[in-house]
Amino acid sequence: MVLQSIRDRLTGVLAFVILGLLVIPFAFVGVNEYFSSGSLNQVALVNDEEITFDQFNQSFLNYRRQRQQQLGAAFDPEAFDGLIARLEHLDRMIDEELLRQAAVALGYDVDNTLLAEQIRTIPAFQVDGVFNSDVYQARLLAEGLTISQFEQQLRQAAIMETLPRGILESSFATPLEAERLIGLLQQQRGFDAVTVPADPASIDTEFSDDEIAGWFADNQQRFMTEEQLTIEYLELNADRFPPAEAPDEAVLQASYEAQKGRFLVPEQREVSHILIEVPATASSTELEQGRLEAEVLSQRAKAGEDFATLAMDNSEDIGSASAGGSLGLLEQGIMPEAFEAAVYDLTLADPISEPIQTGFGWHVILLTGIEPASGMDFEAAREVLLEEAQQEQAERQFLEFADRLVDIVYEDPTTLEAASLDLELDIQTEGPFTRAGGFGVSAEPAVLSAAFSDLVLEQGSASDLIELSPTRAVVLRVLEHEPVRAQTLDEVRDQVLALLRQERAEALARAQADSMLARVAAGEELAAVAEEAGLIVVNVAAARRQTMSPDPVAVQNVFKLPRPAEDSPGYHVVDAANGSALIILRSVTDGEVDEASGFGSAQAGQMMGTVVGSVESNALIQQLREAASVSIFEDRLGVSR
Structure with a gap:
């Protein structure tokens, strides 16, 4: 059930592929054998199990991309770039690691066969509904994952979900709890509202230097820069190599002959048969008796009797007798040699055979149809073969260049100049960009992970070869590093004034x-x-929690207000989306069970059971937290509050 749930989610996540893929929204930890890391690369330590920066950054970038796709134009990059957002995500990863550790301690694991089968059923890894290993590897490579990393992540996710899923599936709500839930969710409130907008443009007050400096000092944590890098890099791309030379015709012809089964569908023949079984150890008398019986049936069929009826009444082939002896379409190489020879000797004009002997006994064969050979001859397949041969040649050339690039950079990892000259590759620059990524190559998770690694950032070395696809790779080094710092008042004075006016x-x-x-x-x-x-008064007779008018924030706050007395309304001021709202709350009407509306007692009970399960799951996590040893290293997340 756990793996099925994950597969179902991947079906949707990998629809945005994958994943922007695998935008797989998992935050998996504790897989130390798959990520090289030293103690300085830890961002958290959970009961002696480390969460590395590489693990955190990969998970956070996936989560950030997922939210960007979900929110679209409403996505606010700043809300996902600061330390608070990163700490919240790290907190979730810690919870998941605690759940994983608890499940492992209880002996939970995932069967390898089941794991493989679930991967094969993920649509993003399929072509025409069938699992394709090349697509599987390409999808993972595009996300900066190896097969072992992804499979370990999937395994860890299944283990991690075991306990909370068990709690959720066993939780339930009483009818009274379901009724109360309906009362709250379907509740309606009647009120009058006057929205008083906040208009910063109307604030013409001149703020003194002391006011500005004082406010800035109290809020300086809001004006921290993010850690940024500028990199230089060399890019290998097979698409930029000169076109590969066309191979000789003889090479193409040999390739065609070796793959003929890929291009040609051989002639197929549709046949039925009647089998008179004779054991392999039968005597000559028994063999002859079987032949005579088959001979009689052959003659009866040739005389016009219905072959299907004869097969159903007489054939000893249990698998085909009930279908009138039908074996469907056959091609050469499938049936015993004598049987196959007889099938291909028959014609539609003379479709019934004499008795044919095989190791199973005696057969009478009926030819019912011929599907002629089809497919591509050499000339038709030539362009496909040529394109593939040139692609293979380009990939070989790419690998040769990649090996040469690695060798040169390894000799002197403090510069890319020698490799640039030797391979005639331009040194390109990109940045500055943050740990959240930039554009171009800095948007690639594998590039970000390498750029902010100890090897590249702290030791000043060039990176290892970073494979972005089977025909594209980069090597990079850091040109400039801008650590986190507090911005000065002069840098953000305009922002401070705007915020002061908004607050006023x-x-x-x-x-x-x-x-x-x-x-x-x-x-x-x-x-x-x-x-x-x-201003104007808006009369709202029966607002629900989802009501957007007159102001969505004000409506949400109205539902937080206490019920008014029976004989008098309630008077309140609440926050609005921009400003405040004066509210006169006149009525509160609880929802009632209405099966016809599609939200009756059964649905409410299920929802309440989920709520109860969530509360119990959170309680479990809290208990695990209290019993655990957890260390968090904020300074290694790359940003400040």
Whole structure:
């Protein structure tokens, strides 16, 4: 069940492939044998199991890409680039590692055969519904993963999900709990609202230098730069090599002959048969008796009796007798030699054989159809063979260049100049970019992992060869490193002034809403008070939690307010999306069970059971946390608060 759930999720994640693939949204840890790391590369230590920066960065980038695809234009890069977002993601990874450790301690594991079968059923790894190993490797390579890494991640995910899934599947809710849930979820609230907008443009106050400096000092953590790199790199790309020479015709012809089965579908013959079984140890008398019986059946069929009926009544081939003796379409090389020879001697004009002997006994064969050979002859297949031969030659050339590049850089890993001159490759630069990635090669997870590794960043060495695809690879080194630092007031003065005006505008909007509330609570008419301020009253008769008008934030806050007294409304000021809102809460009506609406007691019970299971799962994680030894190294995440 756990693997099936993961496969189902991959079906959807790898639809955005994969994954932007494998945008596989797993955060898996504890797989130390697959990621080389030293103690300085740890971002967390969970009961002596390390979470390395490489593991964290790969997981965080996948999560960030997934959220970007989900949110589209609403995606805010800044919300996912700071330390808070990274710490929250690391926190989830720690929880998952604790769950994995607990499951392993209880003896949970995943069968290799089941794991392989689940991988084969993932649509992103299939061609025309069939698993394709080349596609599998290419998809993983595009995400910077090896097969062993991915399979270990999938295994760890299945193990990690075992305990919480077991809790969720065994949780339930009582009918009373389900009824209460419906009451809350389907609840409706009636209220009047006046939204008081915050308008920073209307703030013409001149802030003093002391005010600006004081506010900046109190909020300096909001103005930290991110760690950034600028790199130089050499790129090998087979697409940029000169076109490979066309191979000789003899080479193409030999390739065609070696792969003829790939291009040609041989002639197939549709046949039925009647089998009179004779054991291999039968005497000559028994053999002759079987032949005579088959001879009689052959003559009856030739005389016009229905062959299918004869087969159903007389054939001793259990597998085909019930189908009238039909064996379907056959091609050469499948059946015993004597049987096959007889099949290909028959014609549609003379379709019934004499008795034919094989190791099974005596057969009477009926030819019912001929599918002629089809496919591509050499001339038709020539272009395909030529393209493949040139591609193979390009890949060989690519590997030769890659080996040469590695050898040269290994001799002096402090420079790319020698390799650039020897291989006639331009040294390219990119950056600055953060650990979240940039554009071009710096958007590749494998490049980011290498660029921020100890070898490249701390030791100043060129990277190992980074394979981005079977025909594309890079080697890089760091040109400039900008560590995290606090920005000066001069650098962010305009931002500070904008935030000061926004805060002042929000405070004024809140004060105005509070003043209006006091007047209405004292007996003045809401409409008159609003009109005096140039604002409008919105009457909402029955808002639900999903209601967007008059303001989605205000509506959410309305549902946090206490119920009004039976004989009088409630007067409140709540935050709105931009400013504040004066709310007169008049009614609260709990939802009721309505099976016809599609959300009845069964659905509510299932949802409440899930809620209960989630609470219990969180309680388990909390217990594991309290019993665990967890160390977090914030400074190794590359950003500050």
